Amino acid sequence: MNYRFQFGVVWENFPQLLEGAWLTFQLGVFAFAGGAIVGLLGAAIKTYGPWPLRLLVDTYVVFITNTPALIQIYFLYFGLPEVGLRWSNEACLLIGLTLNAGAYLTLILRAGFISVRVTEIEAGQTLGMSLIQQIRYIVMPHIAKSIYPALANFFIVVLVMGTSVGALIGVDELTGQAINLSSVNYRWLEYFTVVAGMYVVLTFIASIGLALLGRWVFRVKARIF
Amino acid sequence: MPHLAVSDVRAKYGSLEVLKGISFSIEKGEIVALVGPSGSGKSTVLRALMGLTPITGGDVDLAGERLNYSSSREVRAARDRMAIVFQQYNLFQNMTVMQNLTLAPLKIKRWDRAEVEAEARRLLGLVGLSDKIDAYSDQLSGGQQQRVALARALALKPQILLLDEVTSALDPELVGEVLDAIRKLAAEGMTMVIVSHEMGFVREVADKVVFMDAGQIIEAGTPAELFDTPKTDRAQNFFSNILRH
Ligand SMILES: Nc1ncnc2c1ncn2[C@@H]1O[C@H](COP(=O)(O)OP(=O)(O)OP(=O)(O)O)[C@@H](O)[C@H]1O
Numbered sequence: 001m002n003y004r005f006q007f008g009v010v011w012e013n014f015p016q017l018l019e020g021a022w023l024t025f026q027l028g029v030f031a032f033a034g035g036a037i038v039g040l041l042g043a044a045i046k047t048y049g050p051w052p053l054r055l056l057v058d059t060y061v062v063f064i065t066n067t068p069a070l071i072q073i074y075f076l077y078f079g080l081p082e083v084g085l086r087w088s089n090e091a092c093l094l095i096g097l098t099l100n101a102g103a104y105l106t107l108i109l110r111a112g113f114i115s116v117r118v119t120e121i122e123a124g125q126t127l128g129m130s131l132i133q134q135i136r137y138i139v140m141p142h143i144a145k146s147i148y149p150a151l152a153n154f155f156i157v158v159l160v161m162g163t164s165v166g167a168l169i170g171v172d173e174l175t176g177q178a179i180n181l182s183s184v185n186y187r188w189l190e191y192f193t194v195v196a197g198m199y200v201v202l203t204f205i206a207s208i209g210l211a212l213l214g215r216w217v218f219r220v221k222a223r224i225f
Numbered sequence: 226m227p228h229l230a231v232s233d234v235r236a237k238y239g240s241l242e243v244l245k246g247i248s249f250s251i252e253k254g255e256i257v258a259l260v261g262p263s264g265s266g267k268s269t270v271l272r273a274l275m276g277l278t279p280i281t282g283g284d285v286d287l288a289g290e291r292l293n294y295s296s297s298r299e300v301r302a303a304r305d306r307m308a309i310v311f312q313q314y315n316l317f318q319n320m321t322v323m324q325n326l327t328l329a330p331l332k333i334k335r336w337d338r339a340e341v342e343a344e345a346r347r348l349l350g351l352v353g354l355s356d357k358i359d360a361y362s363d364q365l366s367g368g369q370q371q372r373v374a375l376a377r378a379l380a381l382k383p384q385i386l387l388l389d390e391v392t393s394a395l396d397p398e399l400v401g402e403v404l405d406a407i408r409k410l411a412a413e414g415m416t417m418v419i420v421s422h423e424m425g426f427v428r429e430v431a432d433k434v435v436f437m438d439a440g441q442i443i444e445a446g447t448p449a450e451l452f453d454t455p456k457t458d459r460a461q462n463f464f465s466n467i468l469r470h
C-alpha cells in the first residue's frame with residue numbers, strides 16, 4: 001500500500017466534524033424518541049385498539065418497513081413543497097426518520113406488549129389500574145427490561161445508519177460534513193477514518209446513556225455490552 | 226344484613242354458561258370457603274366479583290350497596306372495595322416487595338406516602354416478611370411471593386378479600402407458612418371468600434362451606450355439616466373422595 005495518510009488537514013477541520021457529530025447525535029436522539037412515542041402508540045393500538053385503527057397501523061408499518069428510508073425522506077423532501085409546506089432539510093430528515101423508526105419500533109414494542117404475563121396485568125386491573133396505568137406501570141417496565149437489547153440495537157441503527165441519509169439531502173450531520181470537507185482537499189480516507197472512529201465513540205456514549213436511562217426511569221439493571 | 230350478598234349471579238365464557246345462578250352471603254368478619262370439583266366455577270365466582278369475567282345476570286351487594294359492573298368506572302369502584310389473590314404468583318417483577326405493596330396506594334389512590342409505607346411495613350410484619358422489604362420477586366420463594374401478594378392485596382384496605390387456591394402452586398413444605406398468614410388475617414377479623422383444596426384448613430377456619438358443581442351451588446352449611454353429614458349425593462361423593470386423600 002503506497003497511500004500516505006496525512007491527518008493534519010482533518011485535525012484542522014475537526015471542530016466542524018464535531019459540529020456534525022453533535023447534529024447526528026441530536027437527530028438520532030430526537031428521531032428515536034419520536035419514533036418510540038409513535039411506536040408505543042402503534043403497539044398499544046395493535047394490542048388494544050379497534051380493527052379500523054389496527055388496520056391503519058398495519059398499513060403504515062407495512063408501507064414503511066418495505067421501502068428504503070432514503071425514498072421516504074426524498075418523498076418528504078420533494079413532496080412537501082408541492083403541497084405548500086416549506087420545511088428545512090433538517091426538519092424533513094427528522095420527520096422522515098421519526099416515521100421510519102416509529103414503524104420498526106411498533107413491531108419491536110408490540111413483541112413486548114404480547115410478552116407481558118397476563119397474570120401481572122390482571123393483578124394491576126384488580127388493584128384498580130386504568131389501561132393507561134397498566135401500560136405505564138406494568139407493560140413499559142416489562143418492555144424496557146425484556147426487549148432492552150433490541151431497543152438499544154435499534155437506537156444505534158437510527159443513530160448511525162438513519163441519520164447518515166441526511167448527507168444526501170444536504171444536512172450537515174457527521175457524514176455530510178465529512179463529504180463536504182473531504183471534497184475540498186481530497187483527503188477522503190483520512191476523513192472517513194476519523195469519522196468512523198467518531199461514530200464508534202457516539203455509539204458508545206449513546207449505549208451508556210440508554211442504559212442509565214433504563215436504570216433511572218424503569219429500574220432496569222441492564223448491561224451496556 | 227349480610228356484608229356481601231351474591232344473588233343469582235350468572236356468567237358465561239362465550240356461549241358456555243359457567244355460573245348458572247349462584248347465591249350466597251357472608252357476614253362481616255366471616256370466612257366462606259368455596260369448594261367443588263375442577264371446572265365447577267369456583268374461580269369464575271371470584272373473577273366475576275372482581276369484574277374480570279363479565280356478569281350476565283344477578284346482583285352483588287357489598288355493605289348494603291349494589292355493585293354494578295356495567296361500566297369500567299363501576300368495575301373500578303368494585304375493585305376499590307375488594308381484593309383478590311390468585312393461585313399463580315403475579316407480583317410485579319420489576320419492582321421490589323415494598324414497591325409492589327405501595328404502587329397502587331401511592332399512584333392510584335394517591336394516599337399519603339408516610340402512612341402507606343407504615344401500613345406496608347405492618348402488613349409485611351403480619352405475613353412474616355419484614356426482612357424482604359427490598360427484595361425482588363425472583364429472589365423470593367413461591368410461599369414468600371404468595372405472602373407478599375396477600376400483603377399487597379391488603380394494602381388497599383379492602384372490605385373483603387378473595388383467595389383463589391393461593392397454595393395450590395406451592396411446594397408442600399411452603400403451604401404452611403401461607404396458611405399461617407391467612408390464619409392471622411382471620412384473627413384480625415378480615416372477611417374472606419376462600420377457594421381451597423386444603424380441606425383440613427377449610428374445616429379449621431371457615432364459618433361456612435359452599436359446595437359447587439357444574440356452575441351451581443349444590444349444598445351449603447357449616448364445615449361440620451358438609452364434611453360429616455352431607456345431604457346431597459354429589460357432595461357426599463366429593464367429600465368422601467377428597468377427604469380420603
Ligand atoms: N378463560 C376461559 N375461557 C373459556 N372457558 C373457561 C375459561 N376459564 C374457565 N373456563 C371454563 O369455565 C368453567 C369454570 O371454570 P373455573 O376456572 O371457574 O373452575 P374452578 O372451579 O375454579 O376449577 P379449578 O378447581 O380447576 O380451578 C370450566 O368449565 C372452564 O373450562
Ligand SMILES: [Mg+2]
Nearest residue numbers: 267268269390
Ligand atoms: Mg379455579
